[in-house]
Amino acid sequence: MRNTMILLCLLIGITASAQKPVTKGVQLDLTKVSNLQIKTAITALQNNDARTWFSLFTPNVIFCYDGYQTSFKGFFRKSFGHEHFTSIDRVENNGLDIYGSFHSDQWGDFKTYFKFQLNKSGKIWRLDVGQAAY
Template sequence: MTIQTAKLSDPAVRAFVTAVNAHDRGRFMDLMAPDATMSDDGSDRDLTDWIDREIFSSHGHMDVDREMNNGRDLLASYRNDTWGEMRTRWHFEVSEDGRISRFETGQA
């Protein structure tokens, strides 16, 4: 059962999923702390390169199935034009100003 994006608990995570699904790169970048980092399947990646390749140029889309840790951890079906659909896990760290300082993703 998919959780409606508007019902996700954490405001920063909710905005992240909304920006991904709307293909709104500007809004997405506004959510990121200036020194934000990320990892994919346990390996740190260049944030800008990764989001352009895995989200925005490949039409990424998240359907959240479950949230844990007050909304900072998600299990989601993620799909894009490159890899098709896969079950993924996401972990978010949010700074005091409400922006995302790090996210980690990978296959679930």
């Protein structure tokens, strides 16, 4: 009986760790995202994990929203818990450019792009975000 309980606990733990990111009941399929660093970033955004999200970026990250440079930390501090992808529709540029449907509590649902640039050490040094037309 004890061995059965241990096995059951292990199986539950393995299953839980393999689950897709969930935000407000939306399970996001990240299988299209081939770049591990970007997959980690999108997972952090989906799971409202600001600590992980911010740790993936350089201290002086350049952030452009709809073509205008703005405060990266200010923008995303307001976004966590209120904005998330609802689908990943297309991935380009070796897994660095993500296109998908997005939900914002303030602005509703729309298509978006997140274009990441990595430095040689794998940190994200630039992120461009905006509405996409595809």
